[in-house]
Amino acid sequence: MVEKSIGQRVLRKEDVRFITGKGQYTDDINLRGQAFAYFVRSPVARATIGHIDVSDAESAPGVIAVLTGQQLAKDGLGTLPCGWMVLSKDGSEMKQPPHPIMAADSIHYAGEPVAIVVASTYQAARDAAERVVVDYDELDAVVDLATAQDSDQIYPEVPRNTSYEWELGDREATMAAIAGAHHVTRLTLRNNRLIPNAIEPRAAIADFNPSTEELTLYTTSQNPHVVRLVLTAFIQIAPEHKLRVVAPDVGGGFGSKIFIYSEETAVAWASKRLGIPIKWTGERSESFLADAHGRDHLTDAVLAMDEEGHFLGLHVKTRANMGAYLSTFASSVPTYLYGTLLAGQYKTPNIYVEVDAVFTNTAPVDAYRGAGRPEATYLLERIVEIAASEMSLSPAEIRRRNFITDFPYQTPVALEYDIGGYDASLTKALEMADWDGFESRRGEARARGKLRGIGLSCYIEACGIAPSKVVGSLGAGVGLWESGEVRVNPTGSVSVLTGSHSHGQGHETTFAQLVASRLGISVDDVGVIHGDTARLDFGMGTYGSRSLAVGGSALSSAADKIVVKARKIAAHLMQSDEDSVEFDDGVFTVKESNRSKTFQEVAFAAYVPHDYPDDLEPGLAEKAFYDPANFTFPAGAYVCEVEIDPDTGVTRIVKFTAVDDFGEVINPMIVEGQVHGGLAQGIGQALLEQCVYDDSGQLMTGSYMDYCMPRADDLPDFDIAMTVTPCTHNPLGAKGCGEAGAIGSPPAVINAITNAIGIREIDMPATPERVWRAIQQAGGQ
Amino acid sequence: MELVQRVIIPAPRQAVWQGLNDPAVLKRSLRGCETFEANAAGGFDIVLQLKVGPVKASFRGEVSLTDVVDGESYTLSGSGKGGVAGYAKGSAHVTLSEPEPGRTEMRYRVDASVGGKLAQVGSRLVDGAARKMANDFFGEFIRVICDDDQVEFILETIEE
Numbered sequence: 038m039v040e041k042s043i044g045q046r047v048l049r050k051e052d053v054r055f056i057t058g059k060g061q062y063t064d065d066i067n068l069r070g071q072a073f074a075y076f077v078r079s080p081v082a083r084a085t086i087g088h089i090d091v092s093d094a095e096s097a098p099g100v101i102a103v104l105t106g107q108q109l110a111k112d113g114l115g116t117l118p119c120g121w122m123v124l125s126k127d128g129s130e131m132k133q134p135p136h137p138i139m140a141a142d143s144i145h146y147a148g149e150p151v152a153i154v155v156a157s158t159y160q161a162a163r164d165a166a167e168r169v170v171v172d173y174d175e176l177d178a179v180v181d182l183a184t185a186q187d188s189d190q191i192y193p194e195v196p197r198n199t200s201y202e203w204e205l206g207d208r209e210a211t212m213a214a215i216a217g218a219h220h221v222t223r224l225t226l227r228n229n230r231l232i233p234n235a236i237e238p239r240a241a242i243a244d245f246n247p248s249t250e251e252l253t254l255y256t257t258s259q260n261p262h263v264v265r266l267v268l269t270a271f272i273q274i275a276p277e278h279k280l281r282v283v284a285p286d287v288g289g290g291f292g293s294k295i296f297i298y299s300e301e302t303a304v305a306w307a308s309k310r311l312g313i314p315i316k317w318t319g320e321r322s323e324s325f326l327a328d329a330h331g332r333d334h335l336t337d338a339v340l341a342m343d344e345e346g347h348f349l350g351l352h353v354k355t356r357a358n359m360g361a362y363l364s365t366f367a368s369s370v371p372t373y374l375y376g377t378l379l380a381g382q383y384k385t386p387n388i389y390v391e392v393d394a395v396f397t398n399t400a401p402v403d404a405y406r407g408a409g410r411p412e413a414t415y416l417l418e419r420i421v422e423i424a425a426s427e428m429s430l431s432p433a434e435i436r437r438r439n440f441i442t443d444f445p446y447q448t449p450v451a452l453e454y455d456i457g458g459y460d461a462s463l464t465k466a467l468e469m470a471d472w473d474g475f476e477s478r479r480g481e482a483r484a485r486g487k488l489r490g491i492g493l494s495c496y497i498e499a500c501g502i503a504p505s506k507v508v509g510s511l512g513a514g515v516g517l518w519e520s521g522e523v524r525v526n527p528t529g530s531v532s533v534l535t536g537s538h539s540h541g542q543g544h545e546t547t548f549a550q551l552v553a554s555r556l557g558i559s560v561d562d563v564g565v566i567h568g569d570t571a572r573l574d575f576g577m578g579t580y581g582s583r584s585l586a587v588g589g590s591a592l593s594s595a596a597d598k599i600v601v602k603a604r605k606i607a608a609h610l611m612q613s614d615e616d617s618v619e620f621d622d623g624v625f626t627v628k629e630s631n632r633s634k635t636f637q638e639v640a641f642a643a644y645v646p647h648d649y650p651d652d653l654e655p656g657l658a659e660k661a662f663y664d665p666a667n668f669t670f671p672a673g674a675y676v677c678e679v680e681i682d683p684d685t686g687v688t689r690i691v692k693f694t695a696v697d698d699f700g701e702v703i704n705p706m707i708v709e710g711q712v713h714g715g716l717a718q719g720i721g722q723a724l725l726e727q728c729v730y731d732d733s734g735q736l737m738t739g740s741y742m743d744y745c746m747p748r749a750d751d752l753p754d755f756d757i758a759m760t761v762t763p764c765t766h767n768p769l770g771a772k773g774c775g776e777a778g779a780i781g782s783p784p785a786v787i788n789a790i791t792n793a794i795g796i797r798e799i800d801m802p803a804t805p806e807r808v809w810r811a812i813q814q815a816g817g818q
Numbered sequence: 819m820e821l822v823q824r825v826i827i828p829a830p831r832q833a834v835w836q837g838l839n840d841p842a843v844l845k846r847s848l849r850g851c852e853t854f855e856a857n858a859a860g861g862f863d864i865v866l867q868l869k870v871g872p873v874k875a876s877f878r879g880e881v882s883l884t885d886v887v888d889g890e891s892y893t894l895s896g897s898g899k900g901g902v903a904g905y906a907k908g909s910a911h912v913t914l915s916e917p918e919p920g921r922t923e924m925r926y927r928v929d930a931s932v933g934g935k936l937a938q939v940g941s942r943l944v945d946g947a948a949r950k951m952a953n954d955f956f957g958e959f960i961r962v963i964c965d966d967d968q969v970e971f972i973l974e975t976i977e978e
Contacts, residue, residue, distance in 0.1 A: 735941070737941045739935075
């Protein structure tokens with residue numbers, strides 16, 4: 038008996054190996070004869086490199102070679118590309134200074150790799166790295182985003198340190214709406230810079246075989262095929278058919294493992310040069326310095342309203358910190374993943390957004406869980422909250438007055454929402470959070486000497502990234518479809534191959550449920566294979582909450598093709614014609630007869646085709662490529678309730694309600710887990726996390742002593758529920774759930790804190806010090 | 819980090835000035851100093867063991883004397899590289915006066931900064947470590963030039 042597994046809380050198949058320490062991560066892989074690499078990194082943020090003396094390091098014990106960025110440049114390798122071309126207001130292309138694999142003549146951020154030491158042990162490589170002497174002619178670093186455009190020019194080809202000045206929307210109409218409005222609300226805010234902190238630091242092993250000229254690269258990637266493509270097409274490391282990229286178990290990505298980094302590229306080059314396998318495992322310290330960071334915006338916004346609080350126009354001007362170079366997808370984050378989301382859940386008729394992308398002497402900034410959408414949501418839900426107060430409307434009422442209710446809905450910022458049900462999510466969230474009973478809880482807290490506050494946030498995101506035609510027209514260098522393959526084995530078990538990559542999401546379970554359900558077989562009979570360019574044709578990987586909506590839809594199409602072919606085989610076996618054969622719950626039946634064949638019988642016959650007719654091919658395996666017709670638009674309503682100790686400024690989240698609309702859900706347990714993780718990261722941003730550089734570009738928050746991550750006791754039990762409006766344009770009705778928690782939660786937390794203290798604004802992270810000062814300024818209680 | 823302090827030393831100004839120019843005295847005064855030798859450029863080559871929080875490394879560098887007004891003042895500047903641990907640099911501007919015979923007032927302004935791993939993991943500890951280092955150095959210096967481990971002196975911080 039096979040239960041329909043869609044919608045079931047199937048325990049995660051992969052967790053057995055993860056929780057028993059049997060996962061196979063990149064660092065767990067050891068190759069015969071491997072050497073170890075350690076990177077020499079610049080201790081300064083901006084400098085000209087003089088002489089590099091490697092002689093002492095080369096003669097150190099165990100050292101095989103010391104290779105510098107200067108040698109790498111001589112070998113004619115390419116530079117690390119940014120894959121999305123963004124145009125400025127005047128039509129000019131974004132300015133993209135070359136991003137070297139290792140610095141050859143100049144340094145642009147502290148931590149930039151300069152040389153790689155290869156030795157017989159990790160310790161030997163590390164010790165010898167101390168003996169590499171690099172002459173740095175230090176220059177004044179440009180660090181502060183607020184003043185960077187008027188500071189010393191970092192690159193000769195980039196005036197005002199500005200890569201592009203992008204715009205979207207109708208400027209004149211928006212300005213006119215603001216000029217004629219009954220009321221305008223203004224807000225200036227900063228979206229704090231974050232460091233990703235995946236639990237597994239990045240790592241790579243490159244294995245070049247001089248006799249076949251084949252190169253295998255094991256690396257901590259969310260998208261191994263994209264790594265292969267970039268290493269071939271842009272870096273010219275090896276031809277694509279001789280390059281295999283494997284991303285085995287990966288311990289968290291959150292975006293930071295999408296990108297093609299210096300380290301795996303340099304290790305691949307070194308292995309090829311030296312003809313031996315070379316392994317690099319990043320230290321936590323290197324993650325802080327050299328993983329692409331997230332967020333870091335400075336924004337001014339104006340929201341115009343009529344007498345009744347209907348939004349008339351929104352003007353947003355943002356400066357986005359790109360760091361020292363444009364990382365792999367960096368240019369798309371503050372533009373097409375940010376500006377396009379500024380309608381939120383609201384039918385604001387006129388929106389105009391301007392974004393300046395600014396270089397500084399800091400680590401590159403790129404996509405981090407949510408990527409642009411948390412920045413848009415934070416801005417919008419903060420200004421709407423303030424507008425409600427200025428218009429003397431309740432936070433729920435101002436939102437309800439502006440909700441989009443008719444779908445499909447074309448926003449003024451390029452997106453077309455296919456479906457949503459915003460009032461349903463809000464109503465459910467308010468009810469679960471007992472919004473109406475809040476004032477009595479506030480009074481009770483006051484009696485205990487605590488400040489209690491409540492905050493609301495209604496977010497939307499665009500995910501299921503992305504329709505290739507649309508992103509292509511917007512400057513993306515790649516299409517964002519996905520591939521899937523369903524291989525039925527002769528005994529009826531199934532191997533599923535997907536171009537999506539799991540680094541904690543539970544694809545081995547969700548995709549097995551999806552395919553098992555389509556084929557009417559047990560979840561235990563489906564195995565999921567991913568993360569190896571040698572085992573499947575191509576895939577675009579996992580980011581932007583796309584795996585189920587795009588990768589799952591490809592598998593759905595492949596499973597449909599399996600059923601079509603299997604029906605032909607069943608018809609042959611039952612001496613009927615294909616149109617007379619029905620398939621339900623794993624059994625093929627000739628209509629109005631008692632003749633039937635199980636899926637397993639048909640699978641066996643597919644591989645033992647002794648009496649097949651000429652027009653029927655043996656075998657039962659199908660591939661599909663799925664290109665989404667539109668983005669998907671998950672949305673929801675979050676309510677956060679806090680209690681603040683006015684003596685210490687410590688904020689405790691006492692209640693958090695999240696109601697999300699992810700469309701159809703395959704495994705509610707996994708979806709809830711994703712929401713929990715997203716909320717923890719969003720709350721981390723709101724209360725704790727902050728990346729800080731000093732004036733000279735030194736990273737001050739370079740360890741867990743100074744960079745505060747959320748822990749279990751910082752978080753409450755979450756109250757989670759779902760409302761469902763199924764996505765209209767993919768076969769699963771699914772929208773995506775990976776980023777929502779991190780997108781929707783920061784403004785809910787900050788709105789609760791400003792509500793508790795009775796102030797208009799406070800910056801993230803709302804640390805005890807900031808909260809305490811805000812309370813003092815507000816005049817105690 | 820910036821620090822301005824004043825010490826009253828029970829010794830004549832000329833003795834203090836000589837100490838400030840004597841590599842052997844400076845080396846003895848600097849805790850963790852392995853080498854302090856005059857070099858051809860008129861400065862000193864030094865090797866110094868530094869420990870800031872979790873980072874411990876041997877720093878190699880150079881110290882130079884500038885703005886020298888004989889018997890009155892100079893600026894002692896140095897920078898050192900600690901390999902993977904990063905770098906440290908700093909300077910101390912020292913002025914001497916003799917308000918009464920046999921007693922010298924020494925004022926000094928110390929600036930110090932660090933980079934690399936030292937800044938990354940030890941940033942919050944650097945100020946404290948640098949202050950302690952300055953206190954230890956000048957305290958030890960006074961004991962050395964007075965040749966008295968028990969010598970009493972007045973040290974006060976003017977700015978930090």
